Amino acid sequence: MHAGRLFLIRHGDTAWSDTGQHTGRTDLPLTPRGEARAAGLKERLSDETFARVFTSPLLRARRSCELAGFASRAELNDCLYEWDYGQYEGRTSDEIHRERPGWNLFLDGVPGGETIEQVAARADRFVALVRGIEGDVAAFSSGHIIRMIAARWLGLEPPQARLFYSGTASMSVLAYEHGQPVVKLWNEQRE
16 A cells, blocks of 8 residues: 555646636646746745656646646656536536526536546546555645545545635645544645
8 A cells, every 4th residue: 555645735826716617627827826826836845755646737737836846857648637517617616507507517517528436437547546655745736636635545436626725826635544544734835
């Protein structure tokens, strides 16, 4: 069993994260504030030694990884893509709620995009990969897939991923205690 820690690092701010628009596969750059906040990750992670570093192929995660000082070591991993929001790409939750009151991504899914089962399967593949690595691992990605990875790390059902909020430029740490998967740190953010 993997005895190391998994650092889940969400990308810095983008124009759509600032407005609350669902950003799945749209490949947006970081805003100037997002660049500054991602660069702030470098100091926070400077004392850590990672056996491997992974990043989503999307620009916002790759750039955050670069600004944090790990570009030369980063491996692209398709499991770290954000949820494919289908017809809800670029729309805010408020807009969606006007059409579907009470809608919840983790319970109701999205039309024309990935199902919750598909997203959970990607998270499961990534967790299995990490558990096969000796030492600590860093992963740069996006909010909803980070939440799903956390739920699956803990053995929770996919809809329970809704319980884990992940803000921009945040760092979360999953680990083990007495052989059991735990959340060691969640959603640490600095301005």
